[in-house]
Amino acid sequence: MIPFGQVAGVAAPMMAPNVDTDVIMPKMFLKGVDRSGLGEGAFNLLRFSGGKPNADFILNREGYRDANFLVVGPNFGCGSSREHAVWGLQQLGIRALIGTSFAGIFNDNCANNGLLTISLDADVVAELARVVADSSRNDVTIDLAAQSVRFDRGRRSIGFDIEPDRKEAFLTGRDFIASTLVFADDIRAFEARHRAENPWIV
Numbered sequence: 001m002i003p004f005g006q007v008a009g010v011a012a013p014m015m016a017p018n019v020d021t022d023v024i025m026p027k028m029f030l031k032g033v034d035r036s037g038l039g040e041g042a043f044n045l046l047r048f049s050g051g052k053p054n055a056d057f058i059l060n061r062e063g064y065r066d067a068n069f070l071v072v073g074p075n076f077g078c079g080s081s082r083e084h085a086v087w088g089l090q091q092l093g094i095r096a097l098i099g100t101s102f103a104g105i106f107n108d109n110c111a112n113n114g115l116l117t118i119s120l121d122a123d124v125v126a127e128l129a130r131v132v133a134d135s136s137r138n139d140v141t142i143d144l145a146a147q148s149v150r151f152d153r154g155r156r157s158i159g160f161d162i163e164p165d166r167k168e169a170f171l172t173g174r175d176f177i178a179s180t181l182v183f184a185d186d187i188r189a190f191e192a193r194h195r196a197e198n199p200w201i202v
Helices: 084-091 104-113 122-132 164-172 176-181 184-197
Strands: 006-014 069-072 096-099 116-119 139-143 148-151 156-159
Touching (some): 069 122, 084 104, 096 122, 122 148
Parallel strands (some): 069 096, 096 116
Antiparallel strands (some): 148 156
């Protein structure tokens, strides 16, 4: 995973509730055998109309086309468990999602692939969405080490909670395999000891 330390960028509000994974990544983009082209698929039916960019969709508007963060409504990522939704968001340039709640499997897929999810109280999310809806004030900085979200041109800051193990994985860029390999010497030592104590196995 790409390490997540302090990331600054544009935030876009997408406050509709229950945005499911079929909206995030329509099923016609699930046919490939690898992850290529999923950036095009992300929000495809919202981003395009008749083959042309939909001017009403937030990520097609001036000041939001290169958004790094989404401020989202409750239960974001519900529906099917397709991991392609997370891959597509990342290929679109999204580094973090800020909302009140995320669907369980989607949230785990985000964590396992390096897409940060931040859960805040509803009134805090609503205020953040209100501020970033103004394209002259939509700059946000997320400092994972400090567990803070700075917004409104850096004048305001929000703290957030994150599980220590998840925070460490994001800061170091380690997925489950890389986190396991931190203990590679201990694993090899155990294997050698186990073989010596149980020679009949081998």
